[in-house]
Amino acid sequence: MTTAPIGLVVNPVAGLGGRVGLRGSDGADVQRRALALGAVPAALQRAEATLRRLPPQVELLTVAGPMGAWSVRAASRDARVVHRPDRETSAADTRAAVRALVAAGAGLLLFCGGDGTARDVLDALGPDPRTPVLGIPAGVKMHSAVFALHPRAAAEVATAWTRGATRPESAEVVDRDEAALRAGLVSARLYGRLTVPVLPARVQQRKTGSSGPDPSTATGIAAGLADRVGPDGLLLLGPGSTTHAVAAALGAAGASLTGVDLIRLRPDRPPLVRLRDARADQLRNLPTAPWIVLSPIGGQGFLLGRGNQQLTPALLRAAGRERLLVIATEAKLAALQGRPLLLDTGDPELDDALSGHVRVITGRRSGAVYRISA
Incomplete structure (x- = not known):
């Protein structure tokens, strides 16, 4: 089993707009509207569900508050906090947290969020990302190929990674193409690639565009x-x-x-x-x-x-x-x-x-x- 720790960062507002029909959760205005409509954040619980299934001997690094530490505590785990953000929900905080986790020695980065969070991780790691990452799906759409199928699958892949039983693959980070949506197409735009540890049938494919049936x-x-x-x-x-x-x-x-x-x-x-x-x-x-x-x-x-x-x-x-x-x-x-x-x-x-x-x-x-x- 690898001795490198696993880093965890959570976007606590990921998926906030899903159940209230807002199609996404990006932006403070959308988040305020979602909360006003009765939305309840689910990302912390989905991160917790993954952590509960990791082997007890796995060392964890994380971020203070709802960006990681709260999920660690809820899962009855221990983790070393390596970053304390000034704020708790911004994209800039996610990017800073990712850099801090990598600098602290995370061998695998687990992030809990959606496509917007995946883009923040990509931005933080730069044009030549070396650290493998895996998304715990908690957003609304999740068109990217960097997510496990669900929180249980994320734990299975992370556990297999600690045992050297995964293979690294270059996976696409995509997000909804708003220009295509205005033209009546549900399509995704490519933003870059991240390295993902793959376990067969546990990591999702990217969404492919479609013009619908004739x-x-x-x-x-x-x-x-x-x-x-x-x-x-x-x-x-x-x-x-x-x-x-x-x-x-x-x-x-x-x-x-x-x-x-x-x-x-x-x-x-x-x-x-x-x-x-x-x-x-x-x-x-x-x-x-x-x-x-x-x-x-x-x-x-x-x-x-x-x-x-x-x-x-x-x-x-x-x-x-x-x-x-x-x-x-x-x-x-x-x-x-x-x-x-x-x-x-x-x-x-x-x-x-x-x-x-x-x-x-x-x-x-x-x-x-x-x-x-x-």
Whole structure:
């Protein structure tokens, strides 16, 4: 086992905007709005979940307060604090903390956050980063290829790293391309690369861009979906270009590209968009259980836990596995090259319960049986 310590830095506001439908958490204004809407930070708990699964003999370095030490204490671990920030949530503090951890001898840097935090880590390490890093996913989107699948996987990879059982790979740091989003595309922009210790099937792929299905394919998927749920079904449509195109094919004017929408199908009339960019609290007490319609993220395969945190474990349990509907083009499934569809709901027991095989709707009378895994 390596004697080099593991460094931990936490972005305590990462993912703050997810469950309140803000699509991200970057910027003080967005963070204030998220808190006003009732958002509860989750990054500290996700870092704690990783730390609890690390071998007890692993030496830890961290940052004071909510940027690391609080999660260490909650996990009943010990760590040497090597940096005490003046503030507690800024990007500048993250960069300073990363430099301090590396200077103190961290052999592996664990950071808990999202794509914005990954960019801060990249900036701190410079153009030729040598220290391996691994993200504990806690943001809203997490399109980069530097994150473990979930906190449990982060612990598995870090433990394997201490034993010399991982292989270093150059992984892309990407973030949402706002110009592409304004043009109607959910795409990611490349900012650089970091070295990541890889353990098979425990580190995610980067998101790949997509222009959505062509109109005929979207129409076929929409028809297959309508056949499945009936003429007056209540749908929760997840984000993405595929679901957006299918919503348009159904006739749901005004459905969002990057949010979660509540749509009521109506016989012989266009669907009614009941809620656009819904928040988790707005979905808490629906009169009837909705059908939850999701399409995997291109290249990654994530169904839950990336950009759709409004779909809480409580909501998913209430709806039931039988009301989880997956839609995708055949090309999107083929691009996964056999890798499973992925789950990171924040509830490991729910992830296990939802795992298995699902029939993916790919057209009016076509589909594919595909594996879902945590």
